[in-house]
Amino acid sequence: MYEGAVQDLIDELGRLPGVGPKSAQRIAFHLLATDDQEVKRLVDALTEVKLRVQFCALCGNVAEAERCRVCLDPRRSDDVICVVEEPKDVVAIERTREFRGRYHVLGGAINPIENVGPDDLRISELLARLADGTVQEVILATDPNVEGEATATYLSRLMAHMGITVSRLASGLPVGGDLEYADEVTLGRAFEGRRVIGNDK
């Protein structure tokens, strides 16, 4: 244990995802040794992000206004929605330049071990977006792991009788992995080769 302020910083850093106690300690001492200007930039960035950035009221992506850039872009098609787990997956798919529709960010995947059920995800918001009949296809782009597959299956069952084409990214993505780590070419191909898993039109 260290003196008050240092230990507080270590504790706070340790709460961040992917940061263990050892890394928290290393980062804390790095910050202590960093000059004030640099630390101030970090503090400002943190303050700004909490002030300016919010989640898009429609799709759940990060946004600097009520709606995100993708939802505001008039050149994009409204007939197809790509469903992803996290905002970072939007970034990954945007890099492929394969997709011109809209997104829907669930905010995670069904994961009973972590106590995440369907009610904790933005699923009712998704169903609401499908209600007016504009959307023709939903692409399920959850992660290619056990939890992502379960979420995709659950959603495809929910949408089974809505007259919408439901498709899933083609396999070829590294199984057990994370969408964000797939390279652009692989992810692009998975998009092109997506297979329809539900279509009752």
Next chain:
Amino acid sequence: MYVSHLSLLDFRSYASADVELEPGVNAFVGRNGRGKTNLVEAIGYVATLGSHRVATDAPLIRSGADRAVVRTRIVRGDRASTVELEITQGKANRARINRGQAVRARDVLGVLRTVLFAPEDLSLVKGEPDGRRRFMDQLLVLMMPRVSAVLSEYERVLRQRSALLKSARASRRSGGSSRAESAAAELATLDVWDARLAELGAEILSLRIQLVDALRPAVAAAYEQVSDADGDAEIAYRSSLPALSAGNPPELSTGPGDNFADVGHLRDLLLEALVTARPQELERGVSLVGPHRDDLVLTLGGLPAKGYASHGESWSFALALRLASFRLLGGDPQNSADSPAFWDPDLGTDADPVLILDDVFAELDVRRRQRLGDLVLPARQVLVTAAVAEDIPAALEGVRFHVEPGTVTRD
């Protein structure tokens, strides 16, 4: 195939070690606690990504070090490959094949095949079903490395499903209408997990049933050979599926015309059983249906080996299971059934696994020693450990190594 070189860095008691091995018999001799098992454990680890002694990797790293490296050179036919594994505490292992790019550890499965027999194997006969399930699953992975992905996915689905059952049980117990509502939503996802459990479970079940069928005659033959007695050693797969477990051992055998091993059929049976078991599963908060509840039943003259067999008979049975595995992996046409699941395009090209006998001879009387020696002699490579050289049967001539703490020297 055989291992021509083993080098260790901070593995178990070895800070560093380099050992040149030969085809045929290699014997490691040294007093107890000198590090003999550590050597063969490292080789077994390269083949199975697990130790035969411990369930976690931490004890494999030399105390004080933060990672261990095992490098092996494996000769198969006229080709040699190197496999390097880095075992790091609390992190995923890293692997390299032929000094190339780092790959997932799982990708090295299949390069080296070993069959290891050790005193711990007595628990195959006397212990709980989980050891026998591991025996079947490990053998399947050695035969078909892709099975390792199926097994770990099944494991993950099972953990998720069990967590869901537990939380559903907890919210049912605590009552309250809002809780009951969220429990209902959670339960809607149970169907999704059931579907996945049935799909993966059916695949595992089918493979195990076929494996046991292929292994059955080899086990009976090996038992007779090691014990020199007409012991009538039988193995049978016992499933938690009511539809499959009617009748007496051998409960399951696949003959022409039946569909016990058909994946689609098994999936339907699993789904059916899940429906029946659901109230009970919700009541208890555990997953009651699937290959994780199954067992490999061992019988000797019609009686269960566990609880009935003598110490010597239990030893012979455990040894017979390993010898039968060895023959199945080597593709001995007499023993490997013509089951298409186990068709291996590489068979015949020096597929014989490396046979490891860790501290086995000390447990056997002189006659059994000799018989075992004669049985393993034809193997492409046999690695033997013993505290005293006299325990090793004379037939197993070959290279001798002397093991002292931290060092291995060739005699």
